[in-house]
Amino acid sequence: MSQIATRSFHAIRQALLDKQEVALIDVREEAPFAEAHPLFAANIPLSKLELEVYARIPRRDTAVTLYDDGEGLAREALKRLVALGYSQVALLDGGLAGWRDAGGELFRDVNVPSKAFGELVESVRHTPSLAAEEVKTLLDAKADVVVLDARRFDEYQTMSIPTGISVPGAELVLRARELAPDPATRIVVNCAGRTRSIIGTQSLVNAGLPNPVAALRNGTIGWTLAGQQLEHGQARRFGEVSEHNHQQAAQSARAVADKAGVGRASLQDLTRWQAENTRTTYLFDVRTPEEYEAGHLPGARSTPGGQLVQETDHFASVRGARVVLADDDGVRANMSASWLAQLGWEVHVLDGLQDSDFTARGAWQPPLPALPQPAAIDAQTLAARLAEGDTLVLDFTASANHVARHIPGAWWALRSQLPQALEKLPVAERYVLTCGSSLLARFVVSELEELTGKPVALLEGGTAAWVAAGLPTESGDQHLAVPRSDRYRRPYEGTDNPHEAMQGYLDWEFGLVEQLGRDGTHHFQVI
Secondary structure, three states: OOOOOEEOHHHHHHHHHOOOOEEEEEOOOHHHHHHOEOOOEEEOOHHHHHHHHHHHOOOOOOEEEEEOOOOOHHHHHHHHHHHOOOOEEEEEOOHHHHHHHOOOOOEOOOOHHHHHHHHHHHHHHOOOEEOHHHHHHHHHOOOOEEEEEOOOHHHHHHOEOOOOEEOOHHHHHHHHHHHOOOOOOEEEEEOOOOHHHHHHHHHHHHOOOOOOEEEEOOHHHHHHHOOOOOEOOOOOEOOOOOHHHHHHHHHHHHHHHHHHOOEEEOHHHHHHHHHOOOOOEEEEEOOOHHHHHHOEOOOOEEOOHHHHHHOHHHHOOOEOOEEEEEOOOOOHHHHHHHHHHHOOOEEEEEOOOOHHHOOEOOOOOOOOOOOOOOOEEOHHHHHHHHHHOOEEEEEOOOHHHHHHOEOOOOEEOOHHHHHHHHHHOOOOOEEEEEOOOOOOHHHOHHHHHHHHOOOEEEEOOHHHHHHHOOOOOEOOOOOEOOOOOOOOOOOOOOOOOOHHHHHHHHHHHHOHHHHHHHHOOOOOOOO
């Protein structure tokens, strides 16, 4: 490869200040990324690069800057991106250490721009909140109060506040009047920590809801730290919305979007923007996944609005790009767009959409490069080979999936750490690779063949095909070839986090506004 281009901290900082498109990509796994990274770095691990990059950096001549922390991953990622057609790829000068040494601010955790923005919103708007003890007293007294949980439904099912109803963030303004029709009813909005409850509460305030509204201060973390019990496995969800409430929500959401400076766009505008080769345009459908699958605009990605605002960097990984939002009711897109505009994005809502425009069906399918077609075997053939004892199965699914269920004897590994994994694996005559569906594993076959010189095959259909064939599985973490760095364990998820970790997370969130000030590149504004 010819001389590798580099970009400096100062060049990237200036591009952020000038609102140019910036794709600053950390190619480490999520756990080390969460330890330290620049504010607007997006995490696309080398191990999953081909599966994610086309959706997250859709324009091939985007200026992409890659970094790691000295592991050598960024150079390999650069080669892969060039092979995938990206023409303006460079390495961050000095990597993560270079950013730090140049005086760049480093942040920890994940989805930091959105979390820092949430703290800024609360500090500027003094978003009302109630302590866990106050909410518990209201519930115990059977007061006129409704608890609305702004997280994804699967998160809500894991743990929830007693009586809480699942109403993911972008649904709040659309659904709240239906769930609390009496203006005297108090509404309490919660999430696991702070951000989604702050944004959800402020959404209802911004939309002019007549009810008294407050965030549950510090979410389920605050509830747990107060020594109170959570519920598990609940399934309370929002219902249909009356035409009157729908119209009220649409009018108020449009007013909030206008105040935030959200642009309006037509399908013709979208077509023109998507044809531009000098600007990135994302198209997101912010309704529920069920509505999206029933019918959506061709090319739109399903990103329920609350999660889009919470995890913007995961979906729109080019800071400074144009974002276009679609829904079919004028509420979810406008409310989501109002927050993205305050987060510094150029964002437009598609107006005038008809039911006939939503012609695509089914779940979102990410754009992928040409898939390798390695030698493959079916589940029954693998079972026979395992009985012979000369075959080793390597599993490249998420480590949590592997621990929950895997083919007996299978070893878990990370694609980006194959050499390290091989040092721990037992000697085998042949290898069979799997993951949940076999999609990621098929990219690893040739790499492992090159490293081992042994026959390597793909399990057709992955572990899902093994399970569908009625073959046995096992669980546990006894066969991890490398550490589980693929996912950062959030202190606010699950039910078994140490109290010190939860309190430490809250303390970190409280300091984010000060960090934003030191960084100085965010362009956030709070209406």
